[in-house]
Amino acid sequence: MASVASVGFLSLLGTSAFSSPQKPAVSSEKLSATQSLADLKAGNQRYSSGHPQHPHEGVKRLQDTALYGQHPKAVVLGCADSRVSPELLFDQGVGDIFDVRVAGNVANKDELASMEYAVGHLHTPLIVVLGHSKCGAVTAVASGEYLPGPNLNSLAVHITDAVNAVKKTKPELKGDPLVAASIEANVQESLEDIYQGSEALRSAIDKKEVLLVGAVYDLKTGHIHWLPAYTPKAK
Numbered sequence: 001m002a003s004v005a006s007v008g009f010l011s012l013l014g015t016s017a018f019s020s021p022q023k024p025a026v027s028s029e030k031l032s033a034t035q036s037l038a039d040l041k042a043g044n045q046r047y048s049s050g051h052p053q054h055p056h057e058g059v060k061r062l063q064d065t066a067l068y069g070q071h072p073k074a075v076v077l078g079c080a081d082s083r084v085s086p087e088l089l090f091d092q093g094v095g096d097i098f099d100v101r102v103a104g105n106v107a108n109k110d111e112l113a114s115m116e117y118a119v120g121h122l123h124t125p126l127i128v129v130l131g132h133s134k135c136g137a138v139t140a141v142a143s144g145e146y147l148p149g150p151n152l153n154s155l156a157v158h159i160t161d162a163v164n165a166v167k168k169t170k171p172e173l174k175g176d177p178l179v180a181a182s183i184e185a186n187v188q189e190s191l192e193d194i195y196q197g198s199e200a201l202r203s204a205i206d207k208k209e210v211l212l213v214g215a216v217y218d219l220k221t222g223h224i225h226w227l228p229a230y231t232p233k234a235k
């Protein structure tokens with residue numbers, strides 16, 4: 001997907017495939033998707049058990065990543081919620097995670113474009129869609145709260161699809177159980193939206209160049225519940 005038109009975009013994001021000198025391998029450059037996923041799982045284990053290592057911080061790391069570019073091991077499409085910071089909860093550092101954060105971890109056009117950049121130009125091998133407990137965006141939709149204005153309405157479209165799917169398959173759920181089921185369904189919705197909404201990402205997933213995984217973070221414990229890796233629905 002590299003093209004002449006993309007060069008400006010590369011510069012805009014502060015790195016360029018054309019400007020990297022002989023670079024020393026920064027730690028995540030050669031990781032496979034499986035290794036990256038294992039690394040995130042181990043990092044969350046450290047974080048949630050109260051033993052984070054805070055890797056890849058400090059002046060040397062800043063200098064290396066500024067000079068030689070970024071090679072993030074994962075894209076995390078997560079919620080903008082202030083309690084769900086990927087670098088913290090995965091115990092990662094500078095240059096490790098390509099963050100795409102938006103209320104409700106939805107995959108609209110701008111989010112898809114950001115992920116396409118990470119996969120196409122930075123060769124990031126793993127995409128994680130990270131929902132979380134007590135998500136305000138999902139709770140608002142699930143409880144039928146009025147969301148004023150076209151921007152919030154646009155954000156709520158995909159969340160509404162997820163909530164409606166839960167209401168259809170499990171009509172008995174109300175209140176907190178409905179919200180919890182909707183949060184996981186909303187992660188599944190974003191996985192599907194990534195696959196269906198981006199030709200570039202779909203191609204990379206089909207070729208197994210990229211692994212797509214969903215997860216739900218528990219605000220109270222710091223634990224992550226991992227969902228099975230995404231597999232396209234049978235046609």
Ligand SMILES: [Zn+2]
Nearest residue numbers: 079081135136
């Ligand atoms: Zn949220």
